[in-house]
Amino acid sequence: MTNKRVAIIGAGPSGLAQLRAFEAAKKQGLEVPEVVCFEKQSNWGGMWNYSWRTGVGKYGEPVHGSMYKYLWSNGPKECLEFSDYSFDEHFQKPISSYPPRPVLFDYIQGRIKKSNVRDYIRFNTTVRWVNFDEETQKFKIILDNLKIDKTYSEEFDYLVVASGHFSTPNMPYFEGIDQFPGQVIHAHDFRGADPYKNLDLLIIGSSYSAEDIGVQCHKHGAKSVTLSYRSNPIGVNWPDGIKEVPLLKYFDGDVAHFKDGTSQRFDAVIMCTGYQHKFPFLPDEMRLKTKNNLYPDHLYKGVFFNDLPQLIYLGMQDQYYTFNMFDAQAWVARDFMMDRYQIPAKGARRLDINKWLIENEKLKSSFDHIDFQTNYIKDLLALSDYPDFNVDKVAVMFKEWIKDKDDNILTYRDKTFQSVVTGTMAETHHTEWMDELDDSKERYLYQEQAEDMLEDTLEEERL
Amino acid sequence: MTNKRVAIIGAGPSGLAQLRAFEAAKKQGLEVPEVVCFEKQSNWGGMWNYSWRTGVGKYGEPVHGSMYKYLWSNGPKECLEFSDYSFDEHFQKPISSYPPRPVLFDYIQGRIKKSNVRDYIRFNTTVRWVNFDEETQKFKIILDNLKIDKTYSEEFDYLVVASGHFSTPNMPYFEGIDQFPGQVIHAHDFRGADPYKNLDLLIIGSSYSAEDIGVQCHKHGAKSVTLSYRSNPIGVNWPDGIKEVPLLKYFDGDVAHFKDGTSQRFDAVIMCTGYQHKFPFLPDEMRLKTKNNLYPDHLYKGVFFNDLPQLIYLGMQDQYYTFNMFDAQAWVARDFMMDRYQIPAKGARRLDINKWLIENEKLKSSFDHIDFQTNYIKDLLALSDYPDFNVDKVAVMFKEWIKDKDDNILTYRDKTFQSVVTGTMAETHHTEWMDELDDSKERYLYQEQAEDMLEDTLEEERL
Numbered sequence: 001m002t003n004k005r006v007a008i009i010g011a012g013p014s015g016l017a018q019l020r021a022f023e024a025a026k027k028q029g030l031e032v033p034e035v036v037c038f039e040k041q042s043n044w045g046g047m048w049n050y051s052w053r054t055g056v057g058k059y060g061e062p063v064h065g066s067m068y069k070y071l072w073s074n075g076p077k078e079c080l081e082f083s084d085y086s087f088d089e090h091f092q093k094p095i096s097s098y099p100p101r102p103v104l105f106d107y108i109q110g111r112i113k114k115s116n117v118r119d120y121i122r123f124n125t126t127v128r129w130v131n132f133d134e135e136t137q138k139f140k141i142i143l144d145n146l147k148i149d150k151t152y153s154e155e156f157d158y159l160v161v162a163s164g165h166f167s168t169p170n171m172p173y174f175e176g177i178d179q180f181p182g183q184v185i186h187a188h189d190f191r192g193a194d195p196y197k198n199l200d201l202l203i204i205g206s207s208y209s210a211e212d213i214g215v216q217c218h219k220h221g222a223k224s225v226t227l228s229y230r231s232n233p234i235g236v237n238w239p240d241g242i243k244e245v246p247l248l249k250y251f252d253g254d255v256a257h258f259k260d261g262t263s264q265r266f267d268a269v270i271m272c273t274g275y276q277h278k279f280p281f282l283p284d285e286m287r288l289k290t291k292n293n294l295y296p297d298h299l300y301k302g303v304f305f306n307d308l309p310q311l312i313y314l315g316m317q318d319q320y321y322t323f324n325m326f327d328a329q330a331w332v333a334r335d336f337m338m339d340r341y342q343i344p345a346k347g348a349r350r351l352d353i354n355k356w357l358i359e360n361e362k363l364k365s366s367f368d369h370i371d372f373q374t375n376y377i378k379d380l381l382a383l384s385d386y387p388d389f390n391v392d393k394v395a396v397m398f399k400e401w402i403k404d405k406d407d408n409i410l411t412y413r414d415k416t417f418q419s420v421v422t423g424t425m426a427e428t429h430h431t432e433w434m435d436e437l438d439d440s441k442e443r444y445l446y447q448e449q450a451e452d453m454l455e456d457t458l459e460e461e462r463l
Numbered sequence: 464m465t466n467k468r469v470a471i472i473g474a475g476p477s478g479l480a481q482l483r484a485f486e487a488a489k490k491q492g493l494e495v496p497e498v499v500c501f502e503k504q505s506n507w508g509g510m511w512n513y514s515w516r517t518g519v520g521k522y523g524e525p526v527h528g529s530m531y532k533y534l535w536s537n538g539p540k541e542c543l544e545f546s547d548y549s550f551d552e553h554f555q556k557p558i559s560s561y562p563p564r565p566v567l568f569d570y571i572q573g574r575i576k577k578s579n580v581r582d583y584i585r586f587n588t589t590v591r592w593v594n595f596d597e598e599t600q601k602f603k604i605i606l607d608n609l610k611i612d613k614t615y616s617e618e619f620d621y622l623v624v625a626s627g628h629f630s631t632p633n634m635p636y637f638e639g640i641d642q643f644p645g646q647v648i649h650a651h652d653f654r655g656a657d658p659y660k661n662l663d664l665l666i667i668g669s670s671y672s673a674e675d676i677g678v679q680c681h682k683h684g685a686k687s688v689t690l691s692y693r694s695n696p697i698g699v700n701w702p703d704g705i706k707e708v709p710l711l712k713y714f715d716g717d718v719a720h721f722k723d724g725t726s727q728r729f730d731a732v733i734m735c736t737g738y739q740h741k742f743p744f745l746p747d748e749m750r751l752k753t754k755n756n757l758y759p760d761h762l763y764k765g766v767f768f769n770d771l772p773q774l775i776y777l778g779m780q781d782q783y784y785t786f787n788m789f790d791a792q793a794w795v796a797r798d799f800m801m802d803r804y805q806i807p808a809k810g811a812r813r814l815d816i817n818k819w820l821i822e823n824e825k826l827k828s829s830f831d832h833i834d835f836q837t838n839y840i841k842d843l844l845a846l847s848d849y850p851d852f853n854v855d856k857v858a859v860m861f862k863e864w865i866k867d868k869d870d871n872i873l874t875y876r877d878k879t880f881q882s883v884v885t886g887t888m889a890e891t892h893h894t895e896w897m898d899e900l901d902d903s904k905e906r907y908l909y910q911e912q913a914e915d916m917l918e919d920t921l922e923e924e925r926l
Contacts, residue, residue: 052641053634055518055525055652060631060741062518062525069642128743129592129605142592144743151747168523171516178515179532181657183646189518194644195731268658278523280591280607284614 004033006337007141007156009281011039011121012046012064013108013323014162014314017330019117021386024084025334033157033337037117038143040064040126044112046164048105054189059146061126064167066209066275069192070220070439071101074212078417078426079397080323083389085111086421091445096429098413100439108323127281130159132308139310158337161279162314162326165292168278171271174204176251180269187213187272193220196268202256203227204248205272206234213270215409218242219434226266228258236409277316286311292318294372295360300349301383302356302376303329304336309343312336320373320398324389328377331384341383370398390420410434467496469800470604470619472744474502474584475509475527476571476786477625477777480793482580484849487547488797496620496800500580501606503527503589507575509627511568517652522609524589527630529672529738532655533683533902534564537675541880541889542860543786546852548574549884554908559892561876563902571786590744593622595771602773621800624742625777625789628755631741634734637667639714643732650676650735656683659731665719666690667711668735669697676733678872681705682897689729691721699872740779749774755781757835758823763812764846765819765839766792767799772806775799783836783861787852791840794847804846833861853883873897 006022008015015037022032040061043049051057051065076097081087087095090110095103112118124147131140138155145152169186177184183195187209193216201222203210206229214225218241225242227234233244246259257263277296279287286308290296296316298306305311312333315326335341343349356376363369374395381388397417404412413433416426429436430447438447469485471478478500485495503524506512514520514528539560544550550558553573558566575581587610594603601618608615632649640647646658650672656679664685666673669692677688681704688705690697696707709722720726740759742750749771753759759779761769768774775796778789798804806812819839826832837858844851860880867875876896879889892899893910901910 050641052643052647054647055649056632056634058634058636060525060739060743062523069644126743144747149747149750149752169519171519171521173521178513180515181532181655183658184515184517184654186518191647192644195646276523280523280589284607284612287612289612 008037010162011044017326021334083387197221199267210272328380331386471500473625474507480789484797546850660684662730673735791843794849
């Protein structure tokens with residue numbers, strides 16, 4: 001095993017989970033393979049590494065990040081907590097259940113900074129092409145060091161694809177959109193709500209991006225937000241200023257015409273129409289071809305590519321569970337790559353995949369979806385020594401979260417939950433979310449004391 | 464020669480010129496190699512094939528086009544006329560010297576539609592990787608059919624890279640830009656001036672994009688346009704509403720601070736900071752590594768990659784001459800691939816390249832640049848049977864054009880020039896450019912008659 005080499009593509013939450021998994025084995029005194037992680041960006045964090053850039057990055061590669069200013073967690077942090085590195089351990093005090101992006105990014109990095117895994121990552125390096133040699137059973141990977149404009153190739157025994165699937169926009173055409181005079185962007189290129197102040201905004205889509213970007217723009221002063229859905233509306237109790245309408249049929253100049261016969265003039269359009277699973281660096285027979293889905297076909301245990309199990313995909317599922325799911329997957333993948341976990345023969349793997357696919361087909365409500373992914377996580381946790389956590393309690397929190405959003409989309413982030421890792425109850429944030437216009441870590445973590453002091457002073461002055 | 468295969472990457476003006484060159488030989492009764500052109504977009508025209516999309520296209524590949532609504536030729540059409548297919552032949556009547564994009568796109572297509580070269584183009588197909596086999600002296604090209612998500616490879620004897628170099632943005636970082644609240648885009652993602660109506664716009668750059676986007680936004684109602692230059696201002700007689708300032712130093716919120724100590728608040732930023740020569744599909748030893756330049760190093764006669772002359776680059780120069788230069792290059796490249804034109808040995812080629820590089824170094828004024836590229840075109844024209852045209856007269860027109868812009872950046876497009884191919888004098892456009900807000904082909908070609916009739920009617924009514 002000593003000479004085995006593992007390539008990881010991407011140093012986002014999934015890729016870092018894989019690095020952490022190997023580190024955990026090393027700390028136990030186990031011999032681990034040589035691991036190299038290739039990251040196209042100049043820093044780790046994947047999606048959480050905010051970029052002001054849109055389109056392509058400094059070196060002309062498509063920008064990975066889809067996050068934006070004022071992005072706050074849209075689910076309780078207690079549902080994604082690492083079971084081997086708690087929020088308490090990182091922040092040394094309770095924090096609220098819905099932190100902003102910089103705070104979660106800080107948390108992701110905290111665990112990783114405790115080891116030297118940064119040394120295993122080749123930054124500014126993109127994968128151009130992968131060949132698998134049937135004879136040697138090795139992956140030959142063609143790499144491009146963007147910083148020095150140098151290509152080279154290396155061979156590996158295992159390939160872990162952790163490049164994410166919320167980076168490549170899916171952007172349908174609507175008649176007349178090419179003549180719409182205002183800005184038309186995909187959610188991937190949305191970098192903040194400010195440019196939409198006092199504008200009439202049309203958002204196409206009815207999933208998380210549509211919901212969150214709509215609410216953010218409402219919060220930061222859009223004149224009106226109209227969400228257009230294809231099949232089903234989001235259907236929460238929208239405040240005045242946000243509404244849902246059926247699918248856009250066509251544009252006539254700046255006027256959008258909808259399926260129900262209504263029409264309206266808009267200043268700008270944001271397409272929240274989802275993302276593609278895109279692996280341009282792989283031959284198509286090695287590509288995971290799937291829509292966004294709780295159980296993509298062809299992946300045994302959701303990770304091992306059934307036609308070639310040395311090819312491992314992390315985090316390719318549609319996600320309720322996130323960081324903790326990536327961990328659970330990475331630990332199992334690690335044990336497979338270290339010959340500590342054996343997978344059955346291809347036919348048996350196919351049967352197992354089919355079982356999940358059939359279950360997946362039956363799901364109806366969002367509660368069903370949560371239960372399904374909860375069962376998947378339990379299945380994974382049984383296969384490795386990744387620390388168990390109370391998954392059923394997390395499922396209950398997910399369901400509460402859904403109810404909270406239905407009740408009030410503007411205040412659900414003010415709710416608090418209890419950690420299943422430490423039992424700690426979250427703090428109520430010092431400012432209600434709708435009044436909190438600053439998403440900085442400094443403001444989030446330390447403003448409370450500052451404000452308490454200011455209030456005391458003001459009170460004294462008034463007295 | 465019969466079994467030779469030629470791959471062309473890109474079906475824009477350069478790639479189409481190459482296809483046309485082979486067609487011309489075929490019409491002469493010559494035997495031509497098998498030619499396949501790979502085009503990532505779903506139609507030909509390259510840059511001229513307008514897309515409303517920004518970022519990535521339908522299949523998740525970086526969008527090629529950098530053109531926008533209301534884009535009008537920024538140089539006289541008489542300076543780019545095909546010498547084997549005149550504007551007269553295409554439009555059957557004189558037109559103005561500065562047509563809008565759809566009219567020029569129509570012209571480019573006209574010549575090509577006269578043959579069946581469309582059959583040689585594989586649309587929606589991107590090149591993933593190229594290997595050159597020293598032993599067989601063949602290029603193995605890995606292709607990706609985006610529409611059906613299928614990869615495959617084929618072998619070729621010659622590779623013509625005609626993928627352009629105005630597609631991959633160069634976008635420098637400025638302190639504070641990540642916190643600038645308004646929209647920040649590169650010129651590549653600019654799709655029209657409308658969203659900038661009534662806004663204070665900052666444009667960074669001092670080349671063609673900056674000049675043209677600035678003028679377009681002014682014309683279409685921006686409140687103010689400020690152009691920030693690094694070394695030298697564009698320096699034309701700007702109208703009220705457009706001004707030039709030294710380089711941006713940093714942003715503080717929505718306030719830009721410039722090198723001369725001045726500062727100003729802005730609503731939006733457009734980075735007209737140029738493009739990168741980017742060939743992600745080539746091993747770095749086959750990549751043309753150059754800045755935008757009138758004579759990129761490593762290219763014999765501006766086209767043959769000196770280390771491997773079977774690798775041919777078209778249109779990689781900074782451009783005064785465009786369509787006619789691509790033609791002149793493509794004809795020479797064709798004759799080389801058909802063994803009708805021999806190139807000297809590598810050392811001699813290097814000396815020839817050096818001669819041009821040394822001349823290039825000496826150039827100072829834009830008139831020098833024009834003369835330099837004029838000499839380059841003459842050098843090319845002597846090497847093939849591409850129909851000669853009066854290059855010196857074109858050079859004179861380029862110089863007039865520069866003076867016209869200096870005089871009045873808002874009216875230079877109302878000037879007319881004489882064709883060196885047919886001797887035809889351009890028409891004065893029916894509407895002055897500053898008053899012409901419609902860039903459609905219909906309006907451009909047929910509105911005059913319609914308006915004349917309307918005026919007659921109105922006059923009659925008044926009488």
